[in-house]
Amino acid sequence: MPQTLDAAAVRSWCSLALDALGREREEIDAINVYPVADGDTGTNLYLTVESAAQAVEAVFAAHATRATEPTPGDAVRAMAHGALIGARGNSGTILAQLLRGMAEVLAPPAPGDGDHAARLAPALRRAAELARAAVAHPVEGTILSVASAAADAAEAAEAGAGGRTADGGATVRAAYAGARAALAATPDQLAVLGRAGVVDAGGRGLLAVLGALVRALTGEVPAALPAGHRRHEDPATVAPGAGAGEDGRPAFEVIYLLEAGEAAVTRLRERLDRLGDSLVVVGGDGLWNVHVHVDDAGAAVEAGVEAGRPYRIRITHFGAAAHPPEQVQRAVVAVVPGEGLAGLCAEAGATTVLARPGEPPASGELVEAIRRAHAREVVLLPNDAALRHTAAAAAEQARTEGVRVALIPTRAAVQGIAALAVHQPDRRFDEDVVAMTTAAGATRYAELAVAERQSWTMAGICQAGDVLGLIEGDVAVIGADLAATAEAVLTRMLAAGGELVTLVLGEDVPDALADRLERYVREGHLAVDTVVYRGGRQSVPLLVGVE
Template structure:
């Protein structure tokens, strides 16, 4: 029996879309051959829609209206968007939510057509360099067909949706001929396939019955043999990419004013490709492929406040089939600041940044491990509070067939020391032992500001006092940050040391690093100093090796 397009339909749609993408995930991954054959488009779309469905489920307790349910769907997709295609899908859902929230409940055929039109248009606007033959093309074809169907006298909701779905399927089949990379592999676009699957789920949510099978031909040759064509595009989403698209995938949520997003887009566009910036109302999701992970995150810091930063190494865009496969080893590092994330990414790690008080759970760490698609993974929690979650994530990943070791790092500077000796060409056990030894040989300190009155190993501190910590214990309480930092550094060097690492936080005063470095030159000859911008909340982190 046909159902109205109301809040209940949005809830059913989200659950059915998760189920459909879960069933189709591996097939969609298999046809993701461009720009790099990393085979993750299906997985990214599944995780994006899963996050959207969770947001709708959380909103159901309050008895939401159609607009509230649609907004929850779009917000959940924005928060959980993964990869290029997931980010674009989130914007499609956001555009649809804007129209559904402003229209009648239940939605009419004309409202649905307008929602599909807004979703397709806003997604296209969010992509820096739209390319035809991608999910953008399919979204536009569906919206145009829906618009034409809605113009008929007494057009029914079913007629509009079926017109959109049929047009999307036709546009999907045509993607193979539109892009040379897809034609060479003999496949349709992966992201567009996922979008058709989501539209099918809406059809089932409203009118019931199993959807027709979506055509998903597997590659006619191995993905690793796909060659780069002159018409460089991102088949999974719809963005142009320059030659040699290997490097890093950088994604983050960004709290920023709307007028800061234009300059951000321009800056990121100059740094890389596959650029998609979606969102609004102060919250944005940023996705870019770049060889310069640090500057890409710094651009976000200049525009606002980035969080949930993910930096993942991309496989080569044009691998040679004659070359042996990579070692299949990855390092996942959890870090408290985007600057640290950029530094560790350049050292070869997949990174996950967290904000104070928002430590990731075992499931999120397990997802970060799975995202590497590596056979062997070293996890650097860089916080004692994360050890239990890290152990749970490692065990979960092992059940999926990966070999995982957790190096019990208690501070980001210990993680940096471990990464410095990481050698993926060594035997796994030897590499883990070397990284563990390097982390253990690194003393760590921190200078922070007390948020409240508390008892410490050095006495009672008051809100606003500057605290100096060594190996996790407060050893100095003072009023001036440079003086406390100098005292902490002297205590840490009392037992000797050859290398000092100073990681400056977002609140570090000007001249702090210079003053500490000069003091080291005068009082500790032979000690080398490395200074880096971590942008973490603590003004200063110190490592002594």
């Protein structure tokens, strides 16, 4: 194989790393004892890399529409950004910073026809430096030690190349070997690992990511780790609830994305360091991922509000894993496009996954939601045609874990609302699924969007700024005004009949629009009812359903 780091190699690296972490996720979870023995490091790393891989695929898809190829810089920047916005847990957050450090060195164009692989050693060094700087109190025997050892070995390989730059394959082979040796030494560096008889879980995950890089550049599959690199003593040597507040350690893990400036983040670091431990703040250029373990989760979020705009806030109680809720018979998991619908669906008893504009949920997030529902039977509502394959993969994974999952292929949020309206958990599972599927299928859907550029559509040529009325995914109406275009869409949809119109308004849409559309429906169709929901921040200003 050509040992060059082009965009295709970065894409392959992401895919192979995701595959490797998918295979090793449970093993890595099993050896997770530091900083908290909550058994989720492998899962968190998988979700982080899945987000990175999705971002890289999005770059390739965008270039395909223009019949161009992404540059290595495009791909590696996307990988780092995707990891940043999808980072989970302590190790996932550190991995995101490692990838950011590599991107800083690898992303700039190579002079002439130079190969980006020639920069791998300095990229690994920058990655290790940035990761250490992001951790409030670095500890040896962790993923940080493994990252530093990888950089040391890569630099030594280049220095030993007789004054010539080592080829990319030689550099990553050396980095992998150095990381592997450092991983084996982690139980001797960190007492909690030595007592449990395990290597560091985060470092184990990083080794999988580096092994994927070796394979992407050389085609070689690194040798499997010997048994000594896995747990070899009774897991009971580490209390499963360690870190859950019972031994004086913080009880909550708080993670959020934050839009803020450098100075505000510096102050935030100081404040969060006083509140708790395991503080990691990664990112830059106005976007940060904040991770901390605290007793007062509210104070950690409030600190973020004072620093800037926190969002995608996730709070986990460490004791929850040790004392899981009693399993219920049936649950519904629904993907929703805005906070308003998330609240509505939660009130109806569903476990929700928020899909923010430009950030579709990964299959791992859907699997986690199914687990969080803690039910023997789950009805999964993806509510987006583009999530069909993602939802199918999540359902298949959950089935392997013993959960009975029915995937209803809802293509829009209004179809999911219709399905939830007829959900009856005390009915037989198959009967409930049939009723929900029928209700969803009987709901036609539309959305109002704003065109970003001139384009050909089924309704003619649109210009940037035009309002597009899409019915069942196809542009049916082009207008200049949101209200008038919405009325035209309703006219077309109600021409085929209907009993109920559902309107879901975006964050910035005034209530006056809903009032106007309600009057429009009432005046033209006396037997048709209208319900209005506030969807919050969503990708389009208006969603429409007709049942």
